[in-house]
Amino acid sequence: MHAALITGKETVELREFADPVPADRGVVVDIAFCGICGTDVHAYQSGKDYNPAICGHEWSGTVSAVGREVKRIGEGDRVVVSIASACGSCAACRQGQASHCQQAFLSAVGRDALAPVHGGFAPRIAVAEQRVIAMNPGLSFEQAAQVEPATVAFHAVRTSHLRLGDTAVVQGGGPIGLATMQWVRAAGAGTVVLIEPNAQRRDLGLALGAHHATEPGEAADALVKELTHGLGADIVYECVGRGFAVQSAVDLARRGGAMCLVGLPEEDAPITVGTWLVKEIRTTSSLAYVREEFEMAMGMMADGRVRVEPLHTSTVGLDGLGAALADLASGVSTQAKVLVDPNL
Ligand SMILES: [Zn+2]
Ligand SMILES: [Zn+2]
Structure with a gap:
């Protein structure tokens, strides 16, 4: 064999x-x-x-x-x-x-x-x-x-701080991100935003129930602000699995918001600790x-x-x-x- x-x-x-x-x-x-x-x-x-x-x-x-x-x-x-x-x-x-x-x-x-x-x-x-x-x-x-x-994505959402009605952002529209996005919807998020650079994956995200899908960067920042009275998302799921995406997840969250680490980068992630503290970000990280x-x-x-x-x-x-x-x-x-x- x-x-x-x-x-x-x-x-x-x-x-x-x-x-x-x-x-x-x-x-x-x-x-x-x-x-x-x-x-x-x-x-x-x-x-x-x-x-x-x-x-x-x-x-x-x-x-x-x-x-x-x-x-x-x-x-x-x-x-x-x-x-x-x-x-x-x-x-x-x-x-x-x-x-x-x-x-x-x-x-x-x-x-x-x-x-x-x-x-x-x-x-x-x-x-x-x-x-x-x-x-x-x-x-x-x-x-x-x-x-x-x-089930990896299910566990991430089940152990996260998501609450009914939340504005939730999912960073990354790969298979894990698109599954996470659907569990987030099923778990009762009010508004779900998918951030993904690839247009095909954004379309797939919308077809699978994301309320909004946008490119990363300024467009994403502006959209999340617009949806949240300028405050930022209640919760952000990091599903890109690259070091650079960890801080951007926190940047998209509101003060008192939450973030959930789902993607697993090979490399270390540069973060600005001050923003985490100032925003009092509640973090969950999930494996398997x-x-x-x-x-x-x-x-x-x-x-x-x-x-x-x-x-x-x-x-x-x-x-x-x-x-x-x-x-x-x-x-x-x-x-x-x-x-x-x-x-x-
Ligand atoms: Zn796997
Ligand atoms: Zn045991």
């Missing part, structure tokens, strides 16, 4: 692996689709050493084999990749901090004992039973391959999700409150992964979410 791995700067290799077999508490999943994430693009651009299981961490598929001790999941079940439940025995769990379970975190970043030796850019993958969750039956495999990133959020997010995707199908702009085979990453890394890509179909 061949899996595609990002093995260095701007390098993708198809490598041969033995056909996966399930561990006693593991399953093998035949992958239907695996999404290309911003993390994969960062790995491709930087050439930094990522755990093999990280690149290709957004997949859906069908369980084709289960280990001897697996009871909860059976062959033929349609599943999405998820995060494990809290283990109950690590230091964080023992202190009652189950949402920050150290074991679940290790497994999510591919550093536990059952971590797969490649990611989801492969026809099959062996993972711990805990790493999969049954697909909501209302979702297609294409939608389900976007459950993981949609907790297990219960997968079912919540899938339910709201299945009933149409959040739509990911329009974010899916193309599908490639394993041999198209390199070109797709090069395009996404170019900075001028017209793609949003690219899915890899390992059976193409």
